[in-house]
Amino acid sequence: MISVRSVVDRVGPTLLRAVRLPADCPAVSDVVIAEPGTSQLAAGDLVLGVAAGDVNASVELVRACARKGAAAVLLKPPQASEPAVRRAADAAGTGLVEVHAATSWAQLVWLLRTVLDAIADETDALETHDDPAASDLFRLADAVASVVDAPVTIEDTNSRVLAYSARQDVTDPARVATIMGRRIPDDVLARFRSRGVFRELSRGRQTIFVPAQHDGTLPRLIVPIRMGGELLGSMWAVVPGPVADERAAAFADTAPVVALHLLRRRAHADMRRRASAELLRALLGGEVSAREAAAELDLEAVPHRVVAVETAGEDPLDGEGLRLALLERLTRGIGRGPVGTQSGGLVYLVVPDGTGRGSWARLRTALAEVPTGRGAGELRAAAGSARELDELARSRAEAEETLGLLRSGVLPGGLACFDEVWPSLVLHRAAGAAGQARVGELGPLPLLCEHDATNGTDFVSTLYEWLRYPGQPRLAAGALAIHPNTLRYRMRRLLELVPLDLDDPDVRLALLSQLVAARWA
Known part of the structure; x- marks a missing residue:
């Protein structure tokens, strides 16, 4: 069953915004039209x-769709936000x-329709761990290469190579390094950035021509890949020189088709x-068998x-956005990325014990290297002990307990490991138990x-430190x-007050x- 919500989520907020989605919306x-x-x-x-x-036509459409049991009505502003249209949708349950x-x-x-097909295919793709758009993207790169008559790479917004054409008749070291490393090398990236290429991409230019460079890098014809104003990536063609306007326009015309495939790829990755x-x-x-989950999660x-x-x-990425960005940040550059999830406002990562990648x-x-402090937010992380799957x-419960001590300030800093802070954990647990038993009400302490x-x-503090040392x-x-001497004087006064x-x-x-119960509870 394909829900309206899943379709809206796949297409994304750049193009679609849910105004009203009742829980009992029919399946799509x-x-x-x-x-x-x-x-x-x-x-x-x-x-x-x-x-x-206009508003009247939109209201009538909503009512007609309700009578037929349509899943949802899609309208452009301002009709979608008009009170009369929203009231009609509320009354009709559409x-x-x-x-x-x-x-x-x-x-x-x-x-x-592409998204509907993708969602329908994704269940089978998930079971076989295949990306339904990956092979299509390579075939599309070959098709685009024939349009522009030059080798082509399709890249995401982080300059990572998603697909490339098979033809290699025109190439240079930069293209070879890009394909081998699956991203534009840093030195090449810096040269393109200094020429303003990425600034032009963000501005929405239809095509960007970059002449040959002194280091032997051949000319490039670049086309941004956009959908609904969002930059999804770019296509780079290695060309021998300036490209005729007709061929450059034909190259640019392929971008919407590539955009659909990138959106489908994103939908699959999201699922x-x-x-x-x-x-x-x-x-x-x-809640599940460790053996089954381990196989699925690798x-x-x-x-x-x-x-x-x-x-x-x-x-500025506080909340859900920051947690997603944090997952991406933490799973990059340390070897195979940790398996991660979000729950209750926390990010949970599962990593093997040891020192390897x-x-x-x-x-x-x-x-420890994640920036924190003024304007960068605050990060706390706690690890449970090493456990079998x-x-x-x-291990999760241990991590949460340790994180609680960091949050309360009992443990200093923002990073701790459960089995390294056991004295603090013992005192905190003992304080909790003593507090429930109301031991602080006994003897001369009150x-x-x-x-x-x-x-x-x-x-009270004087007695606490005297007993600790x-x-x-x-x-x-x-x-x-x-x-x-001040300590000794205080202790004499204390013993005069309470024998x-x-x-x-x-x-x-x-x-x-x-005293521990009072300080650590």
């Missing part, structure tokens, strides 16, 4: 309001989607990512750690607390930032338990 079956009052509608249709030029004003209806029909994330969430919750049968990452602050040691280094739920609050003294008054005084036998080990242990 087809895309049609219709006018108000038309009888050529069927249940499950996505109806494009091409001829709905989905309402706004189409970006600059979107071509003809392109949208083609795109929506793969969502499926993996859901499976990992289930594994970390102990986890080796070695001990792994669960790492919980929390982000907050002034970063893609391991906890590499991820720890990457986490069927115990990852326990009197000392009341005296401090009333007279501004610091007897038995027989070491200089260390105890150093922890309080006072002179040792305590500090020579009794049980008394010392009981007092320390109470």
Whole structure:
């Protein structure tokens, strides 16, 4: 079953915005263009309001679609946001989607049908781990190369090569290095950037010609790949020299077709990512078999750690956007990327223990290098202990407990590992249990607390440090930032106020338990 929501999500917010999507929207079956009052509608249709030029026509179209059981009506602004149209959709229980004003209806029909086909095919593709658009993109690169009569590469917005044509009759070292490394080399990238190529791409130029360079790099004809104003990538053709206007225009005309394939590729990758994330969430919750999940997630049968990452602050990507960006950032450059998911505002990563590529040691280094502070947001990360795959739920609980200590300030810094901070964990757990047992209400401690609050003294802290450093008054005084004589004077005053036998080990242990409970709870 294909839902309207899944279609809107696949196409993306650049082109479509859900105005109203009821929970009981019919499944999508087809895309049609219709006018108000038309009888050529069927249940499950996505109806494009091409001829709905005003509010009244849009209202009539919504009502007609409701009578036929259509899945949703797609309108351009301002009709989609008009109160009368929204009220009609609410009353009829029909989905309402706004189409970006600059979107071509003809392109949208083609795109929506491509997306419907992609969603229908993706389940089988996921089972076989195949990308349904990958081979098509290479064939398309060959077709585009014949149009422009030159070797072609298709690249994403990060200059990574997605596909390239087979013909190699015109080439140079830069193209060879780009194909071998699956991205434009940094030095070549810098030269193109200095010529303003990427600035021109972002401005939406139809074609960009870059002359030959002194290092032997041949001329390039570049076409941006856009859909609905969003830059999806670019096509690069290695040409011997200036290209005739007719051939350059034909090259540019292939961009919308490539854009559809890139959107389909994105939809497939998004679905793969969502499926993996859901499976990992289930594994970390102990809801699925570790053996089955490990096979799907490509986890080796070695001990792994669960790492919980929390982000907050002034970063403009704060929230969901930042967490997605963080996943991308952390899974790049440390070897095989960690398996990751999001849940409850946290990013969870599962990494093998050890020091090899893609391991906890590499991820720890990457986490420590993530910029934080003013304007960059705040990052905290905590790792659970190394566990077998069927115990990852326990490692997750350990990571969350450690993250809680970082969040509360009990542990300093923003990065910690469960099995390295066990003293703090012991004290915190003991404090929690003692707090529930109300041990702080026993003995002379309540009197000392009341005296401090009333007279501004610091007897409770003094007693705490005295007990922590038995027989070491200089260390105890150093922890309080006072002179040792001041420490001794305070202890004499304290013992005058409450008689305590500090020579009794049980008394010392009981007092320390109470003070730990008060400080660590």
